Amino acid sequence: MAQKNKNDVTKERLLNEAEGLFAQKGYDAVSVREITKAANCNLAAVNYHFGNKQNLYLEVFRARWVPRAGLLQEHFRKSLAAQGSPSPTAVAKALAEAFLVGPLSDEERHRHHQLIVRELGQPTEAFELVADQVMRPFFKELADMLRPVMPEGLGEKRLMLNILSIFGMVLYFNFARAAVTRIAGYEYDTAFKARLVEHIVEFSLKGLGGAEKEEMR
Amino acid sequence: MAQKNKNDVTKERLLNEAEGLFAQKGYDAVSVREITKAANCNLAAVNYHFGNKQNLYLEVFRARWVPRAGLLQEHFRKSLAAQGSPSPTAVAKALAEAFLVGPLSDEERHRHHQLIVRELGQPTEAFELVADQVMRPFFKELADMLRPVMPEGLGEKRLMLNILSIFGMVLYFNFARAAVTRIAGYEYDTAFKARLVEHIVEFSLKGLGGAEKEEMR
DNA sequence: GTTTGTATCAAACGATCGTTTTAATGTCAA
């Protein structure tokens, strides 16, 4: 058991450092030597614990990304339940708040979104993992939640487009943080994040068709 | 002069192939050997014509990306002028149409957005180039255009957030094309792009505050 | 016809890549 413990320490440090570096630089720009150096362990540790570099990358998603996505969904559900009925406004607000403020630290949230945006632009095996275990189930949950409270004319395709769009906004403002602050001259502080949540909710409401019905509720 | 001509042929092939590969795989995942092989020329050609790999990357932006962005802006301006007054609806529609359908081929548009999204997430010298020569001037132009026709209460910061958001949507649906089609099961065909333009316009109108005033015009 | 400058080529440079090997640890069960 003491063995397992030591094992886990090195393995977890590797996962942590690997995730940070993969998120920051992308898979190809990070070397195994860089990861093991950051994790303060031997070069061969990656191949010993994970087989090879690619499997370490996948394990980052299995052991870090997916559980964290679970945390975010949990936060969203609780936040939504506290607001009462799942109106389009309430859903948009709970989503934006969970993913832009939510339970994660700034650094963790940045990691989270950097990793997934890289996969969106260039899907690998990790994307299939995330799509199966996180995205498709969660999107279905959201669609089931919104369908009854949306305008009648809105088809399934438009509904999915709207859900995808909210995530697009969230991803964009997290991922492109460095660029947005440089272009617009904003500080990415608490006040800005609050403004951003408000903005995304407002921006999404028209698409969700709930603006007229819900915003005065 | 005949020399210059031969020179240009190789140089341009290098720029074309380099752009495609950088867009598809990212800077670090593409080797100089890969580029020169695709361009059907000698390995040393990159260093001869561009000095080094990084400068070839920058030249891709200088010689390809920036001019293409000019094309897009031109298309946008003409399309907007044809619609008459620059109402929020007209601006959103012209923007979405220019960047999602517009004058570019599907492949060219994909390249264009892949390159810039990589820079948004991890800005390099190329981002400064694009920010100075393309983004800041164009965003200013849009802000000046929209300011008079927006609701009075809307401040400069909200105005910029809305402009940034429209581009976020456009970038997202171009960049994450592969992922969106896998998740939502869409074909990325002409019909889908038309639906996407409509969707983005609709989605943006609430943010632009022009929905109530303009959509029946 | 010789010189000059441009472009391309094969070949090689040292550095770094992911991975493997082999030996040296430390820990627990027998």
Next chain:
DNA sequence: TTGACATTAAAACGATCGTTTGATACAAAC
């Protein structure tokens, strides 16, 4: 104490990286 097993360590593997070199081809200038 001994043997089995899990983990770490140093060193080396071949492959590939970006870049440089020196030779060659060829058109224009003198």
